[in-house]
Amino acid sequence: MFICFRRETMASSSQSGYFSQQEINKLQTTYDQGGLSEFATQIGKKLNDIENAKLNIAVTGETGAGKSTFINAMRGLRGCDEGAAKIGNIETTMERTPYKHPTFPNVCFWDMPGVGSLEFPMNDYVSKMEFTTYDFFIIISQNRFTENDANVAKEIQNLGKKFYFVRSQIDNAFSSSERQGVYFDRMTELDKMKQNISCGLTKAGISKPIIFLISSLSLNEFHFPQLRETLLNNLDKIKKDVLLMSLPNTTVKIVELKRAQLKERIWMLATVSAAVGVLPVPGLTVAVNLGILVAAIIGFRKSLGLDDASLQRLANVTKKPVEFLKAEVRTPLMDEINKEFVTKMLLRPGFAAVSAVEMVLDPIPIIGSIFGAASSFAMISKLLTDVLDDLVENAQRVVTVAFATDPGHPQ
Ligand SMILES: Nc1nc2c(ncn2[C@@H]2O[C@H](COP(=O)(O)OP(=O)(O)O)[C@@H](O)[C@H]2O)c(=O)[nH]1
Numbered sequence: 052m053f054i055c056f057r058r059e060t061m062a063s064s065s066q067s068g069y070f071s072q073q074e075i076n077k078l079q080t081t082y083d084q085g086g087l088s089e090f091a092t093q094i095g096k097k098l099n100d101i102e103n104a105k106l107n108i109a110v111t112g113e114t115g116a117g118k119s120t121f122i123n124a125m126r127g128l129r130g131c132d133e134g135a136a137k138i139g140n141i142e143t144t145m146e147r148t149p150y151k152h153p154t155f156p157n158v159c160f161w162d163m164p165g166v167g168s169l170e171f172p173m174n175d176y177v178s179k180m181e182f183t184t185y186d187f188f189i190i191i192s193q194n195r196f197t198e199n200d201a202n203v204a205k206e207i208q209n210l211g212k213k214f215y216f217v218r219s220q221i222d223n224a225f226s227s228s229e230r231q232g233v234y235f236d237r238m239t240e241l242d243k244m245k246q247n248i249s250c251g252l253t254k255a256g257i258s259k260p261i262i263f264l265i266s267s268l269s270l271n272e273f274h275f276p277q278l279r280e281t282l283l284n285n286l287d288k289i290k291k292d293v294l295l296m297s298l299p300n301t302t303v304k305i306v307e308l309k310r311a312q313l314k315e316r317i318w319m320l321a322t323v324s325a326a327v328g329v330l331p332v333p334g335l336t337v338a339v340n341l342g343i344l345v346a347a348i349i350g351f352r353k354s355l356g357l358d359d360a361s362l363q364r365l366a367n368v369t370k371k372p373v374e375f376l377k378a379e380v381r382t383p384l385m386d387e388i389n390k391e392f393v394t395k396m397l398l399r400p401g402f403a404a405v406s407a408v409e410m411v412l413d414p415i416p417i418i419g420s421i422f423g424a425a426s427s428f429a430m431i432s433k434l435l436t437d438v439l440d441d442l443v444e445n446a447q448r449v450v451t452v453a454f455a456t457d458p459g460h461p462q
């Protein structure tokens with residue numbers, strides 16, 4: 052059901068994390084002086100900023116540490132997939148290699164040669180690897196972190212940038228103990244190992260190192276979920292948005308986070324769609340920019356990993372037949388989305404009856420006074436909210452089946 056109205060979900064969209072208080076105040080002045088058109092132009096600029104924001108992530112560590120495997124995991128790829136970083140490759144290059152996200156090319160992971168394999172000193176490393184250009188750094192090791200790792204961290208620290216220590220291949224450490232009949236509580240053991248690493252790094256001069264112990268082959272185990280959460284929470288609003296949308300849907304929680312973030316964009320999309328170059332649409336009582344709506348819906352679908360390529364990648368990584376995942380996608384929103392389709396949705400019986408009581412018109416204070424309840428803005432907000440909720444329901448089902456371990460679902 053996608054044309055069912057949910058009051059509580061509308062209410063939660065009445066926030067505006069993308070704008071600072073100062074920007075919100077400025078928007079009021081913009082509207083007072085330039086009217087709706089200028090106001091909508093400013094909102095459109097913010098949407099463009101979100102769309103075009105880039106995220107550059109540096110991944111460094113010695114050969115064999117697990118850099119390539121990690122870079123693939125973060126992009127939902129296996130080592131054998133097109134565009135994947137080669138696994139087990141003995142580095143001969145002194146260059147950094149960019150690996151773009153397959154769906155969101157604005158997200159780029161940079162595979163850097165380990166410092167230990169270099170002929171040039173640390174200062175040169177910092178400039179050759181263009182340290183100033185990254186949003187944050189991941190320093191990977193499959194074992195203890197070395198003096199080189201600590202030195203790299205200090206350089207990053209000097210630049211005032213964020214870095215995270217990732218001890219990879221932790222599954223190997225556990226399985227070899229378990230094979231020898233040594234069983235322990237995983238979380239307690241992980242804490243102990245983390246404590247050890249932390250002591251070592253502190254001795255090497257890194258205060259309060261942030262450490263995660265992960266397996267790049269198990270995206271929901273060990274510290275991988277915490278790592279994702281920390282990376283997201285340490286970014287500013289727009290970059291957080293960029294990273295979040297690029298994350299493979301490995302948990303229901305990730306899909307839920309995506310919903311919350313996309314919901315915050317709805318009032319902005321509704322503003323530009325109700326105000327920028329609108330033409331009357333036959334049969335509709337309000338004027339809307341259908342092109343913007345079509346693009347928004349396709350964007351939602353992509354962010355929620357429901358496009359064919361993303362479903363195929365998820366099937367590959369979880370070793371499930373892709374048909375299995377596709378069977379969970381049951382919505383007309385996966386058919387061709389075009390202007391006719393969106394018009395039909397807006398013309399559904401009862402759809403236009405959005406009352407002022409139901410509709411939250413104040414994502415930022417000024418919105419309520421610009422648009423009335425029976426406006427294009429109200430209708431578009433409702434439409435996009437319904438669409439988003441429907442797509443999220445489908446994405447939730449997909450992730451549940453993809454990571455199900457019960458015998459009814461082949462592994
Ligand atoms: N079991 C396991 N193996 C891993 C993991 N990460 C990397 N590997 C393996 O470790 C080896 C080196 O990994 P690679 O990503 O090529 O390291 P790089 O040289 O730092 O890029 C390969 O054989 C990988 O399959 C992991 O998290 N778990």
Ligand SMILES: [Mg+2]
Pocket residue numbers: 118119120136137138139140162
């Ligand atoms: Mg590699």
